[in-house]
Amino acid sequence: MWIHIRTQTSLWAKFMYGIKCKSQHPSLISKKLGDSRIWTNMLKIREIAEDMYTRDLGNGKVSFWLDNWCPNDWLGPSPSDFNPQLSVCDLWDGDSWDVPKLQSILQEPHLSQVTKTVFDNGKKDRIICHSYTNQSLTKAIYANLSEWDKVNWGEAIWNRFLSPSISFFCWRFFNNLLPTDDILKLKGLRGPSRSYLCLKSEENNNHLFLNCEFAQDVWKELLTKIKGENLDKDWSSLKAGWHSWKMANDALEDELIAVYWALRFAQKVTWQKVWIEVDSLQLITLLTTDQLSSWHHMQWKQKTDKLYKKFKVQMSFIYREGNQPANWSVDLEVCVGVVDLIGQR
Template sequence: MAVWEFAVLGTQKMRAPRIRRLRKVNESCHCKLVWQIKYEDSMMAYFFHARFDNSDGSMKGGYKSSSVWTGIKKVWDFVSSNEKWAIGDGERTLFCHDKWLGSSSIANMSSLNHSLFQDLDTKVGAFIKEGKWVFPPVSSSFIKEIFDKVGKLPISLGFSKDICSLENFSMKSSWEGLRQSQPKVGWLKLIWGHYLQPRQSVFGWRLLQGKLPCDDKIKARGILFPSRCELCMIEEESINHLFLECKCVRYLWSSFSSIFGATFTSYCSSMVLSKWWSQKSRVLGLKDALWAGYILIPYFIWLKRNSRRFNSVSRNFRQIFNSILGKLHRMSPSMKGRVASVFDLVCSRNEILENLALEVSSETVAQE
């Protein structure tokens, strides 16, 4: 499930896809239902509590003929593991099974078999008398240690009832806990610029992930056929050759980089190039134009490759370069930047962009 949204990152406004795994979204909905069963004061909660929940807060064993039983069973322990109680009168919190004394329950702190605690449903309120802790004499060193730790806790007389932190539960918080998050990547801003079309951003993502169906990728799946680069007509086609190594492609990268006063050199992969491109943008105030070029150059290369292979239509690289500059010129009203260097001053002059537009208009072939 993917929904396009505008995200504001610092001062940079970007269009990025909000992608959710439907399986995790479904599990988040079941987390919401489990929370309602355990803590909501309603007839629905009473019904499900009687059917699925034991008095100690655990889930009943066995199989229940219910459409929601399987989903509830999967997330019950997840919801329980994220509970944390703040003690008020102690009448809602189980002394041994709920997490109110630290990050785990007393039953989990103990080295004893958990089955010994199964039938213990004593509430914390049983040890509170007239606003003070009252404990019976015990011989167990573990229970004595627990009583000593509990006795140091202040009793929150301001609360009429115990409060569970899950009472501020939301589907977003459960989804964040269930999903497997990945570290942020450095090329995010290169491909999700608000000035780019969604198809161009998706193309950039596929390029960096190596998901474009170039000849080398197809051969890796066991489909053998003769391969030739549609640009130089000499070497075999591979994703690195097509977008980085081909002498015709290097002309595009070098020509575009020279506009910003940079020198393009050889790079082994698009991912390595993205790091250099991002570093180069740090010394420029007109980042949007440079970032857009990183996607537009391979995007127009891909269009030329497909046009020549499937439609037998050929264009020289001067035309392609002019098409890239023309596209960049049309994007310029939505781009932002500040003049931070001499190169910024040169690139930001209106007459430069106007000259580019005049040069492009004479020989641009619109195929986007």
């Protein structure tokens, strides 16, 4: 999107350029109160995007000091009083460089390097991606940005079992991009300080989906189905549980994590008797005996043992063929560690 603005190849790009960059060069623009989230993020990646391409000189309608039309070391450090509006074509004399004008702003060896740059003022300036001359601009951008940090919930929302609209909604939720009141205020939009539904708290993601009395009615109906009434609904704990699975080192640790979070769930809904079915004899042996294992197994065993004391727990083995939830989850590549949990209050 940033490169589209710089190349002015669409009506949207020309519109955004006229609004945001009318009086300043794009590289000098700073974030302002009220800027949209999209524009703010574009400014964050601006430096990365600018380094991805250079300009092949045509009519020279590019900034001499601020645009990438030659290697940075060719110009040397820009003077403190440089003119950001100075275009490359302002330093031309017909089909060649105007050496006297260049001498007024450049010294050797920079002067000689710049005068060697060829141009064709009968054509328009164009963008060439660095080291990607055999790729499209879109592929070049993806190649440079695809190594950004990944999140542990990405695979859960971007899959073939969810429609694109639901996946995009979840993505906006996890990135705090839904237009709730607290987000709109950050953009400079004045609005009500209370939720439209309950008129008791400021609207934000956690309130809207978890803590609002209307949301709690939905949760209560769900909890009734699973024989629970006081589940502590907190996204931080849900995210922590998901992250634990993604960080597991092996299948046994997956199973241990599944048992731990299953018991945490039982604790939240105040179950007293718990029957756990697993398809791993190794897991049953580790949890019911004094057998030792590697440190990353033992840390989850210790956490699970503390929860064990709060229930009457029965653990039994079940073959994978009989553990339909586990088979379904493995087929979906959701996780390896799945247990059947039956509770009684």
